[in-house]
Amino acid sequence: MVGTESDADSFLKAQENIQKNKLESLIELKKNTSSTLITYLFTDETPYTFDFCMCNPPFYSSLQELYESRSPARPPPKNGFTGSPHELITEGGELKFCRKLLKESKEQKDKIRIFTTMVGHKYNLAELIQDLKADKIIYTHTEFCQGRVTRWGLAWTFQDYNIHELVPSRDKLRKKTLPLTYLLPELPNCVYNVETAVTKIKNMLIDLNMMYKVIEKRGNNICLDVIAKTNTWSNQRRKKRMMKRIEAENVKKIKHDTADKVDAEQHVNDAVDASSSLISNGSSISPIPETNDHTQNITETEHVIHAILKVIKKENDVLLQMELVDGTAGKEGLHQIIQYIKNNWK
Secondary structure, three states, X not given: OEEEEOOHHHHHHHHHHHHHOOOOOOOEEEEOOOOOOOHHHOOOOOOOOXXXXXXXXXXXXXXXXXXXXXXXXXXXXXXXXXXXXXXXEOOOHHHHHHHHHHHHHHHXXXXXXXXXXXXXXXXXXXXXXXHHHHOOOEEEXXXXXXXXXEEEEEEEEOOOOOHHHOOOOHHHOOOOOOOXXXXXXXOOOOOOOHHHHHHHHHHHHHHOOOEEEEEEEEOOEEEEEEEEOOOOOOOHHHHHHHHHHHHHHOHHHHHHOHXXXXXXXXXXXXXXXXXXXXXXXXXXXXXXXXXXXXXXXXOOOOOOEEEEEEEEEEOOEEEEEEEEEEOOOHHHHHHHHHHHHHHXXX
């Protein structure tokens, strides 16, 4: 890690902090005596490359702007300014400072993977975003809120890297969706508590060939991480009708050979899962029409459903909550699983 400093007193204080904390092996301090912000670091003698750079620019262009930046209608600040003049004020303010950093970043685009800066004024953030858009530079931004103070973070890159995976743009953030909730009813001859409910739900998940793992158990809350590789909960009524039909037709054979029953059940499940329609006499299955839907060919790394399942005690009620993490079945898949639990809650 390399730190830069242009002020002599601040440079000495930074060196002192590094030495006091025994960070000499981790942090290298560079005095900036040039007119550039980062370009001076990259010379033939110092072939640096960095994963990212971080910048907290001076926000104001003058003392007058600093004092006039606060609306008289706002209450007085709880804390006074603690920065030195060179930390708070620069010629042209933060907009000119950040534009200079942006210009130098174009020159050093192969030396630093991601460029970042703090922005103190929202109207300057809009100007900088327009600059990035004009040059077709990949960028993202976010918002920092601490008490009554709001600041913005801006990041950009020139490399083939999806920067949005780090921090999605603030205007693209989605509101957190509420989990699907179902009030588990009391059952006769059963203790009505979280442990009993979780035991029943685990058995249902096993019946559906779904994987689960207990990730939290605290007080009256139990949380499971649940994954389904295939859709085993749909067409349950159709499967039951098929099972009854086959059992009626093969009752004698089933009595003498239990293994045949298992094979028949497996055959029915496989047939119903693989087909979308049945011939009216029930003796054969129509083929699946070809489709380009990517959900028809799920890879080993894809999930039909990946969800967080919680069973919680709230006052005298036991609640089931499911929240989607990801999966090709989407939220509709969660609704179907909860409906399966409702139908089998006996």
